[in-house]
Amino acid sequence: MAQPIKVERTVTIEKSAEDLYRFWHTLENLPHFTRHLKSVKVYDDGRSHWVTSAPMGNSVEWDARITEDRPNEVIAWTSVEGADIANSGSVRFQPAPGDRGTEVKVITTYDAPAGVVGDAIAKLFGENPKQQIGDDLARFKMLMETGEIATNEGQPSGRRS
């Protein structure tokens, strides 16, 4: 098995830790701003089921449980036994200096096993997993600060395909 891959990114958002924590704590909200996460469903026992899109119409799925939850400070999770890809992550909220809102730090760790699924996850996270997480955080910031996510998809061009 390959070494776990760890990715860390931080963004500052002009909202209170309380607002940001509340949005994130409803895990079903995450696919609103993540590029690859298709859905998160929370079960009654607190566990959750995560589905991400993968290349060629495939998906990667796992169940996760919350490992740490301190209101307005941190949420951490880890996949449980039987996940396609063993992974864990956390999001931390910390007031930014000078009344600039909240620093939001996301750390994710995942195993990248060999084989077909390993290849899929490598493609999923692209050449640069740090950028993918960074882009997701940029979209989270857009959604929280402005209520929408900037896009140029669906606009006209004179491209000849």
Place this chain on the structure above:
Amino acid sequence: MKAVCWQGANKVEVETVPDPKIINPGDAVIRITSTAICGSDLHLYDGFIPTMEQGDILGHEFMGEVVEVGSEVKRIKVGDRVVNPFPIACGHCFFCKQTLTSLCDNTNPNAFMAEALMGYSPSGIFGYSHMLGGYAGGQAEYARVPHADVGLYKIPNGLTDEQVLFLSDIFPTGYMAAENCDIKPGHVVAIWGCGPVAQFAIRSAFLLGAERVIAIDRVPERLQMAKDGGAEVLDFEQVDVGEALKEMTGGRGPDAVMDAVGMEAHGMGLEGLYDKAKQAVRLETDRPPALRQAILACRKGGTVSVPGVYGGFVDKIPLGAFMNKALTMKTGQTHVHRYFAPLLEHIQNGDIDPSFVITHRLPLEQAPQGYEIFKHKKDHCIKIVLKPGQST
């Protein structure tokens, strides 16, 4: 609709493309009544701005009538007559709150591209490469405008398109460049370039209290327009600009200098050949002779204002002169939003009629000829306004 599409270096075509539609709840769609070709569009036309793609719709100086609004648009209504600012701003982020709207955090969906080149991304800009958002531009019959409530500026009755169109870019750009000169009573400002932005910078410098403005170019009709605006002029092909400025300012040098030329300045002699050769093989992305000369000419403790557009890297900037003379540089894409109200007031008061800069009016369909005329400064061209829906 018809739109002006970039097809590669030195090639634009007017094509029929799908009409834009509302994508986000804060969007509006406007029917464009007037749209201009900007000097900075020539950097795209010449192929010096990276991340352009075949088919991209150009144009960032436009105005028109609102025809559709998204569900979250409150202030702007269908039927409003509006001018659009070239940078796209969200109105909520750290930068927008300080009216630094061209630095908006939340409007560039391709921020990662700009971050790779610049560390951090400026705002999205209409029709100005994928690195700056990949937004379809306004040299078209219609355009989608994100964050319409923040950006679109309603125009009162009684003013023509030509009087207010340039609030979208070049009037605020010239004005901010003059503000960046930190003008105090008695100051002399020297401006490299007499293109449209410089023409507004000259007039803005006087509005802000400059004693004298000295403008530098080599194109006779541009020098004449600068004179008409009250500037003294220098032809850089006829005189040694540094020497001339020194003599004209009692040996002190200008209090502030401005590079209103940017990345494709024309150098003289060996220096000019050096930059042209390096830029041609992409060892240097931008040619900076105007900036070099401005730094050397500036008086000690003076200010260097740079409204000219740069895209990447330049060589041989005299940083020693800059440091030892204790100069200050001020620059940036224009924070257009904050200039709408004060500059509209100047127009309404009759302090300035921005239409003075227009030399050519063409139907949108003639944009390809327009780019050629403008690029080569044929037919005494200084500024072209395109009118959609005017050809028969």
